[in-house]
Amino acid sequence: MKKLLNILLNGLLCMSAVGWFCGCTEDSEPAPQNTHEVHISLSPRQYEDVTPLATRTTLPDDYVLYDYAAALTPIAQIQGYMTSTGEESKYVPCLFNYEKSGANHTWVSTIPLKDGQYYFYGFMPKEDVGSSVTIAPYDDTTDENPADYAKGAVLTLTGLNAVTPDDICIVVGAQGYGSAEGNKSFPESMTLGKFDYHTNDGDNLFLLIDHLYAGMEFQMSLGTQYAELRKIEVTSVKLTPVPAPGSTTVVKTVKATVTIVANQDGSNPISPIKDASNHYVGGHVEFETESGTDPVPAELHIKDNMYLTTTSTKFLACMAPSTNTNYQLETTYNVYDKKDNLIRENQKAVNKITVGDLKSGQIHTVKLKVEPTYLYVMSEDDLDDPGEKFVVIDD
Secondary structure, three states: OEEEEEEEEEOOOOOOOOOOOOEOOOOOOOOOOEEEEEEEEEEEEOOOOOOOOOOOOEOOOOEOEOOOOOOOOOOOEEEEEEEEOOOOOEEEEEEEEEEEEOOEEEEEEEEEEOOOEEEEEEEEOHHHHOOOEEEEEEOOOOOOOOOEEEEEEEEEEEEEEOEEOOOOEEEEEEEEEOOOOOOOOOOOEOOOOOOEEEOOOOOEEEEEEEEOOEEEEEEEEEOHHHHOOEEEEEEEEEEEEOOOOOOOOEEEEEEEEEEEEOOOOOOOOOOOOEOOOOOEOOOEEEEEEEEEOOOOOEEOOOOOOEEOOOOOEEEEEEEOOOOOOEEEEEEEEEEEEOOOOEEEEEEEEEEEEEOOOOOOOOEEEEEEEEEEOOOOOOOOOOOOOOOEEEEEEEO
């Protein structure tokens, strides 16, 4: 029997729709399995300066429904793991691909599952993280029982770029819904730290997700006077870490070990918890860094035909927390006069930016304004004599 499973993500994003995904099977066994087509909706945790949005379900504090249309870092793929317990802990990897059907947005995967209890873990976006990921059941060393996915999981993500255009997130809560109690379109409430999914719950998953990295939001605009004379089309925005004064290297890549500890009290399962001896006794994230002289620049997501206006246009970059603090922002742009004549092509502006020691889930805002200085090339329609210069006005 083929069943449809939708997943809602709450914390980074939330939406539902219909589609299908390719999933890998577990160890082949004679026991019968059903194919579940699962749909995902997302709800991410807000960055600290994000204004809450209205939701259709009760969410934990600081979580909002994901708005795909407004997302600065759209997610194409979600990597999930349907885990089970017993004599031998197992998991079924499942790749969810984004689809849009009418006004609905969703990520969908076709997953072979036996009827019964599972625990869902995962991360996103798959395309930015790649394939260097392992998952293992959480082992509570204070418990005599063996490691078990019912207790949590340990995700290890290797070779992550220290700066990236994508908001890498970890699933911190999951709930199935849809088939029971009148086939509701959303669960009534969501709880952090719970990952239970039973095949009787329904063919939809609602996910809470949290940021693995810190964020840097760029708000770029045109000065009012210059906007009367010129149009600026941004074609590329790149952010690259640069060495701090006195150094020749930067953090290039990181290895993130994410210990996810399930709980019943609604606490964040990856927030660090230590005992009196300063040892971790709960969920936490550990980063191992690799330094070098040739970091990979992060090419930020921009739309086609992106023209700056006097209202800010936003771009987002994400950085491994507590690593680099000095960056170079390179903006490539074309200059037009007000009659759409191309005046200058493929121009570059470079800005140096320094940030503090950012933690996961924190965001640093940088405002840049294109102010008039002088014109390199005059146009017949020019009334004045200014030109472009990208100026950081608030970092």
